[in-house]
Amino acid sequence: QLVESGGGSVQPGGPLRLSCAASGNTDIISYMAWFRQAPEKEREPVAAISTGGAGRSYYADSVKGRSTASHDNDKKILYLQANSVNPEDTAMYYCAAAALGTFYGWRDARTYESWGQGTQVTVS
16 A cells, blocks of 8 residues: 655745655565656656665656655655756656566556555645
8 A cells, every 4th residue: 555645735946745655565566656647637757766776766857857766665655855846746646666567667657556546736
């Protein structure tokens, strides 16, 4: 189970910090990711991180350079820290986790078997 938190109203240019708490059989999780979906747009990948080894992170071009994805392996929490947010960042943000399924790439939603309910972020 994945539960997101930290959404809400954010001022343009301000910071954003989202959290995603994982529970259940978390030891088998290999990747965790953030996706977002704006009104009338398709869901798009934002960032991902591998939970094993060095914890390599990946970012979409739209957030690269101003965002950091991190993972607390002990607490089983995924974070997304974004700076300099703008109205284009307004969306429902979803946390996702990949475990034992086929890896289609971090950007592909098919990679992830578990999804949270989402947390709304509004930049205005």
